[in-house]
Amino acid sequence: MLSNIFNYDNPVWRFIGKFCDILILNVLWVLCSIPIVTIGASTTAVYYVTLKLVRDEEGPTIRSFFRSFKENFKQATIIWLILLVTGLVIGCDLYFFLMLRTGASMFRTVMVAVFGGFALVYLFIALFIFPLQARFYNPVKRTFFNAFFISVRHMLHSIGLIGIDIALPLLALFFLPILQPLLFMFGFPLLAFINSFAIVGIFDKYMPKEAEEDGFSKKDVTETE
Numbered sequence: 001m002l003s004n005i006f007n008y009d010n011p012v013w014r015f016i017g018k019f020c021d022i023l024i025l026n027v028l029w030v031l032c033s034i035p036i037v038t039i040g041a042s043t044t045a046v047y048y049v050t051l052k053l054v055r056d057e058e059g060p061t062i063r064s065f066f067r068s069f070k071e072n073f074k075q076a077t078i079i080w081l082i083l084l085v086t087g088l089v090i091g092c093d094l095y096f097f098l099m100l101r102t103g104a105s106m107f108r109t110v111m112v113a114v115f116g117g118f119a120l121v122y123l124f125i126a127l128f129i130f131p132l133q134a135r136f137y138n139p140v141k142r143t144f145f146n147a148f149f150i151s152v153r154h155m156l157h158s159i160g161l162i163g164i165d166i167a168l169p170l171l172a173l174f175f176l177p178i179l180q181p182l183l184f185m186f187g188f189p190l191l192a193f194i195n196s197f198a199i200v201g202i203f204d205k206y207m208p209k210e211a212e213e214d215g216f217s218k219k220d221v222t223e224t225e
């Protein structure tokens with residue numbers, strides 16, 4: 001019985017090991033995101049590791065993180081800067097029309113609806129684009145297209161994941177303070193780990209057979225219908 005308890009293949013130890021990996025990832029993600037411009041590369045690296053954790057393909061966490069960080073740095077940084085500028089534009093426009101107190105109410109309502117739609121599309125793309133960058137070889141333009149296509153095709157998953165990503169921090173900050181230490185310890189990588197359970201199942205639908213046999217070596221995404 002004792003041998004089973006201290007066996008590192010025991011499900012309990014494996015579960016604890018995954019959360020230790022997430023704790024390490026949080027430290028790495030925070031440190032590597034400090035320059036701001038590197039957030040894209042560090043987020044891609046987090047997803048590279050969490051997608052492997054979900055598939056029980058654990059490797060050396062720190063080495064895997066920095067390997068992905070280095071390999072994806074240029075393209076992930078371009079993607080992040082595009083998202084950053086686009087997000088600022090959409091956010092400022094949406095805020096402006098929400099705060100608009102003068103003018104025709106119909107015009108205000110229409111513009112809020114338009115930019116609210118843009119914001120939703122933006123969230124859909126942001127949800128999948130860094131996991132796609134971590135998993136597949138594609139040019140920037142194709143990665144954006146695939147992120148949009150997959151998010152819309154799997155809209156229920158997209159809405160559910162966005163809801164979880166927003167609800168958990170809000171619960172911790174305003175309704176369940178007991179969760180705040182966990183949020184501080186595990187941070188964004190915990191959300192990425194939760195997202196990865198759904199994302200792995202979605203990605204498997206677009207994976208060539210040889211990619212499944214090779215585990216998580218990066219392959220081109222298959223052409224979608």
